[in-house]
Amino acid sequence: MSLRNIGIVYRKELTEALRDRRTLITTFLVPLLLIPVMGMGFTGVMSMVIGNAKKEKPKIMVLGGTDSPAVVDGLKQDGKLKVVPTTSDWKKQIVEKEIRAAVEIPDGFQENLQENEAGTVKIYIYRGELKSELAASNVESYFKEYRDGIATQRLEANRLPGNLLRPFVVKTQNIAPPEKEAGAILGGIIAYMLIFMCLNGAMHPAIDLTAGEKERGTMETILSSPVSRTHLVLGKFLLVLTASITTAVLMMVSVEVSTTVLQKSHALDQIAEEGEPAPQLTLGPAAVASVMIMAVPLSVLFSAVLITIALFAKSHKEAQSYIAPLMFLVVIPAAAATLPGVDLTLKLAIVPLLNVSLLCKELVTGEFHWNYIALIFASTCVYAAGALFLAVKMFQRESVLFRS
Amino acid sequence: MIEALNLCKRFQDKKRGEVRAVDGVSFTCRAGEIYGLLGANGAGKTTTLRMLATILEPTEGTARLCGHDIVEHPERVRANCGFLSTATALYPRLTAQEMVEYFGKLNGLDSAVLKKRVDEIFDRLEMNDFRDRRCDKLSTGMKQKTSIARTLVHDPPVMIFDEPTLGLDIMTARTIIEFIRECRDRQKTVIFSTHVMREVEKLCDTVGIIQGGKLLAEGTLEQLRQRHGEDDLEEIFVKIVSPHYAVREVV
Numbered sequence: 001m002s003l004r005n006i007g008i009v010y011r012k013e014l015t016e017a018l019r020d021r022r023t024l025i026t027t028f029l030v031p032l033l034l035i036p037v038m039g040m041g042f043t044g045v046m047s048m049v050i051g052n053a054k055k056e057k058p059k060i061m062v063l064g065g066t067d068s069p070a071v072v073d074g075l076k077q078d079g080k081l082k083v084v085p086t087t088s089d090w091k092k093q094i095v096e097k098e099i100r101a102a103v104e105i106p107d108g109f110q111e112n113l114q115e116n117e118a119g120t121v122k123i124y125i126y127r128g129e130l131k132s133e134l135a136a137s138n139v140e141s142y143f144k145e146y147r148d149g150i151a152t153q154r155l156e157a158n159r160l161p162g163n164l165l166r167p168f169v170v171k172t173q174n175i176a177p178p179e180k181e182a183g184a185i186l187g188g189i190i191a192y193m194l195i196f197m198c199l200n201g202a203m204h205p206a207i208d209l210t211a212g213e214k215e216r217g218t219m220e221t222i223l224s225s226p227v228s229r230t231h232l233v234l235g236k237f238l239l240v241l242t243a244s245i246t247t248a249v250l251m252m253v254s255v256e257v258s259t260t261v262l263q264k265s266h267a268l269d270q271i272a273e274e275g276e277p278a279p280q281l282t283l284g285p286a287a288v289a290s291v292m293i294m295a296v297p298l299s300v301l302f303s304a305v306l307i308t309i310a311l312f313a314k315s316h317k318e319a320q321s322y323i324a325p326l327m328f329l330v331v332i333p334a335a336a337a338t339l340p341g342v343d344l345t346l347k348l349a350i351v352p353l354l355n356v357s358l359l360c361k362e363l364v365t366g367e368f369h370w371n372y373i374a375l376i377f378a379s380t381c382v383y384a385a386g387a388l389f390l391a392v393k394m395f396q397r398e399s400v401l402f403r404s
Numbered sequence: 405m406i407e408a409l410n411l412c413k414r415f416q417d418k419k420r421g422e423v424r425a426v427d428g429v430s431f432t433c434r435a436g437e438i439y440g441l442l443g444a445n446g447a448g449k450t451t452t453l454r455m456l457a458t459i460l461e462p463t464e465g466t467a468r469l470c471g472h473d474i475v476e477h478p479e480r481v482r483a484n485c486g487f488l489s490t491a492t493a494l495y496p497r498l499t500a501q502e503m504v505e506y507f508g509k510l511n512g513l514d515s516a517v518l519k520k521r522v523d524e525i526f527d528r529l530e531m532n533d534f535r536d537r538r539c540d541k542l543s544t545g546m547k548q549k550t551s552i553a554r555t556l557v558h559d560p561p562v563m564i565f566d567e568p569t570l571g572l573d574i575m576t577a578r579t580i581i582e583f584i585r586e587c588r589d590r591q592k593t594v595i596f597s598t599h600v601m602r603e604v605e606k607l608c609d610t611v612g613i614i615q616g617g618k619l620l621a622e623g624t625l626e627q628l629r630q631r632h633g634e635d636d637l638e639e640i641f642v643k644i645v646s647p648h649y650a651v652r653e654v655v
Contacts, residue, residue, distance in 0.1 A: 008509045016497040217493030223459045224487035225510040
């Protein structure tokens with residue numbers, strides 16, 4: 001009898017939810033449309049900015065160097081730089097992004113080179129400005145090449161082997177598997193989005209089924225039916241949970257599909273370092289599945305907490321104003337997990353939300369520490385059960401149901 | 405049959421402290437009879453009826469509906485009564501039929517019985533035109549009919565009406581009054597609250613006058629008229645209530 005009644009309430013709430021535009025938007029439209037649009041938009045803009053910066057020949061000014069024409073000419077002929085006539089307000093022009101950098105060549109540079117005491121070439125940049133830093137690295141590589149050329153000439157003049165100054169080579173080689181790389185890039189963001197989506201998916205239905213029902217005057221109607229309050233709240237809870245999990249699962253599917261599309265479209269090639277392959281963003285089925293599983297206790301927790309809070313409110317609006325601070329509260333542990341250096345420890349594994357965020361970060365990088373997974377799944381289940389118990393208790397209280 | 409036994413409801417109010425919304429109300433209401441609870445706003449009518457419908461739990465005392473105790477077996481009580489008030493709205497996104505079916509299912513009717521019941525009620529109340537229309541698209545009259553159908557679906561022996569005509573236009577109010585009378589004719593136990601004297605005069609077999617949570621007078625209309633030497637119910641009401649009437653109770 002009891003399970004039957006919970007089922008009846010659930011099916012009725014499902015019928016209503018599927019006819020509610022706002023629930024449909026938060027559950028289906030947001031993850032299926034917003035995520036790809038945001039993700040692709042963001043990556044698109046980023047690769048465009050980086051691409052443009054790389055394509056653009058940065059304008060630079062040469063300060064001094066009138067007695068070193070060969071160096072200045074070399075700079076002018078460099079394909080990656082555009083030397084513009086020097087003006088006295090070069091500093092202002094860098095600040096105002098008219099030019100990207102300025103290079104100061106000391107007096108008598110070329111002449112002094114013969115005597116090995118040429119001094120320092122200074123590059124003026126605006127740090128933090130991507131294009132300015134790119135210009136500087138182009139200038140720097142020009143001068144490095146120039147310096148290496150001179151060094152080689154000198155070695156040859158003294159009949160010394162070319163590798164005298166480079167007895168060995170240092171090279172960095174990436175051995176991280178592609179999915180680990182994806183994890184490093186996406187891990188924190190995925191956890192953050194997962195928490196946000198679980199909450200967002202549960203929010204509107206939770207309000208609609210409690211405060212909304214009070215506001216519309218159907219609470220008294222349903223309370224006059226033989227269904228017990230426990231069964232009623234459990235049926236409602238299951239619907240909110242369904243919405244929350246659906247939102248989270250669709251988000252993960254959406255993330256995986258849009259990253260795959262991005263990968264295939266070579267939009268990411270711009271972001272990659274020259275000569276390196278584009279960063280791998282797709283997560284792979286194992287990571288996607290495990291993140292989805294972690295979403296379950298998280299959704300239970302959010303659904304129960306939201307129902308408890310929204311139940312106090314008399315109207316949809318009032319409930320929203322109670323829940324708004326929760327959005328900020330939830331963001332803190334989610335954001336903390338994205339910080340570098342914050343890693344899973346036994347203590348952090350029982351901090352709600354933070355533990356799930358950190359675990360997601362690991363899962364996404366393809367690492368499965370089963371003891372942590374079990375502990376976090378269990379502890380989240382405990383918090384979720386506590387919240388659900390509270391929601392059921394609140395639903396028995398007249399002072400909450402008939403607050404005036 | 406309804407027996408209220410010393411029903412009390414107290415709650416804490418931040419400004420007023422302890423409020424005795426209902427303070428020791430006892431009465432009996434038999435099958436085939438209409439009991440009218442007459443009182444001003446805030447007299448304790450709604451609280452009393454909500455306790456009978458087990459929507460609120462009494463602080464003290466109890467009541468029995470068809471022999472079921474409202475404190476011990478609230479689920480059984482709800483299965484045996486239909487509760488209707490202007491505050492009992494319909495689910496806006498369900499159709500009229502879905503709404504009635506939902507309550508039928510919650511009352512444990514299996515699908516064959518439910519279908520028969522729903523068809524019967526929809527025919528009788530002439531609701532077939534808007535069977536599949538969503539409740540938020542119904543007119544006030546249609547909504548009232550759907551609400552009536554909702555309370556009738558499990559054919560309860562007890563009907564509780566809390567100010568059922570409040571805020572309704574004359575035609576819709578008449579449907580309700582008609583329906584209440586029909587319930588009595590079908591040998592149901594009917595209790596209803598109102599502050600409209602005309603409705604009491606038209607419908608009630610027994611009247612209870614309530615003020616400040618206390619039942620001040622009770623009897624048939626004829627008995628009240630004789631006891632207070634007045635013919636007009638309004639005069640009788642004022643005579644009974646005014647010594648107990650404090651302004652602070654009108655909220």
